[in-house]
Amino acid sequence: MSPTIAIDSRSNLIGSLWMITAMAFFAIEDSLLKSAATSVPVGQIMVLFGLGGAAVFAAVARWNGEALYTPDVISPAMRVRFVFELVGRLFYTLAITLIPLSAATVILQATPLVVVAGAALVFGETVGWRRWVAIVIGLIGVIIIVQPGTDSFSALSIIAVLGMLGFAGRDLASRAAPASLSTALLGVYGFLTIVLAGAIYGLWQGAAFVMPSGTAGLLLIGAILSGAFAYGCLMRAMRTGEVSAVTPYRYTRLLFGIGLGVLLFGEEVSGTMILGSGLIVFSGLFIRWRGRQAQKG
Numbered sequence: 001m002s003p004t005i006a007i008d009s010r011s012n013l014i015g016s017l018w019m020i021t022a023m024a025f026f027a028i029e030d031s032l033l034k035s036a037a038t039s040v041p042v043g044q045i046m047v048l049f050g051l052g053g054a055a056v057f058a059a060v061a062r063w064n065g066e067a068l069y070t071p072d073v074i075s076p077a078m079r080v081r082f083v084f085e086l087v088g089r090l091f092y093t094l095a096i097t098l099i100p101l102s103a104a105t106v107i108l109q110a111t112p113l114v115v116v117a118g119a120a121l122v123f124g125e126t127v128g129w130r131r132w133v134a135i136v137i138g139l140i141g142v143i144i145i146v147q148p149g150t151d152s153f154s155a156l157s158i159i160a161v162l163g164m165l166g167f168a169g170r171d172l173a174s175r176a177a178p179a180s181l182s183t184a185l186l187g188v189y190g191f192l193t194i195v196l197a198g199a200i201y202g203l204w205q206g207a208a209f210v211m212p213s214g215t216a217g218l219l220l221i222g223a224i225l226s227g228a229f230a231y232g233c234l235m236r237a238m239r240t241g242e243v244s245a246v247t248p249y250r251y252t253r254l255l256f257g258i259g260l261g262v263l264l265f266g267e268e269v270s271g272t273m274i275l276g277s278g279l280i281v282f283s284g285l286f287i288r289w290r291g292r293q294a295q296k297g
Helices: 003-036 042-063 076-098 101-108 111-124 129-146 157-176 184-204 212-242 241-264 271-296
Strands: none
Touching: 003 042, 003 076, 003 101, 003 212, 003 241, 042 076, 042 184, 042 212, 076 101, 076 129, 076 157, 101 129, 101 157, 101 212, 101 241, 101 271, 111 129, 111 271, 129 157, 129 271, 212 271, 241 271
16 A cells, blocks of 8 residues: 555544544534523523634634634625524524434434535536435435324424525535635634524523523533534544545434434434435435546546
8 A cells, every 4th residue: 555545544534533523522512402401491592502602713713813803704605604504503403402302413414415406506516317316315315204294293393404404505605605714703603693593582482581500501511612622523524534535424423313312312213214314324425425426537
């Protein structure tokens, strides 16, 4: 084996480990927020979580010598990103507090499928018929999990779908965001969006803010630190290994989410969830593989 190949293999291995770590801590973040929601209103949780996350990324940006505001922050692409971020953060946070964590996590994994479809429709990227078939199969997996029209259907699961669509739109808008905006700045404004989403939901819900108990406070602090650490690991993963080698490990979040849902919240994993999850993961991995083959060609 040549030194170059060895170095590339090692980088991909390290990048994959960073990605797996990121997905584990994102799942931990979700479980901590879900636990905190048992005693603290959801709107308040979002406000506090958003403020904490924004403070962490603002500190990182200032450490790097970056200004916290530039005219690019209010560029058209960033305004579109803001709307989708608001939708994604609001509905996904509601989803993890109102439906089983495992179900919300699985539905979220369809985000890359929607991003690929959106890239073809919005940016004119070439997506062959095989990837379109994979996208349809993955979305069928979501339908199998949601089970519309059956006795097992819960309208609350639509909330998770809306959150997933919001995140997909955010990811697409991020591609058009000005390159001058660093990851830290995107993190600052992403978390500030959570603050606004929480305030809007809090006003709509009409629930009075409460003083979190010691346990709830620790849960929120843990969620903030877990989310910030996961985000940092994600960025490290994407910058260490090849994107095509590292990205498939995003799907480990599904395993962590289901595992924590079963262990911490006593959730049950049905056959339909396993089938739907399999279709989503298969479709995502196939699309990634086909994209890599197209780049080689």
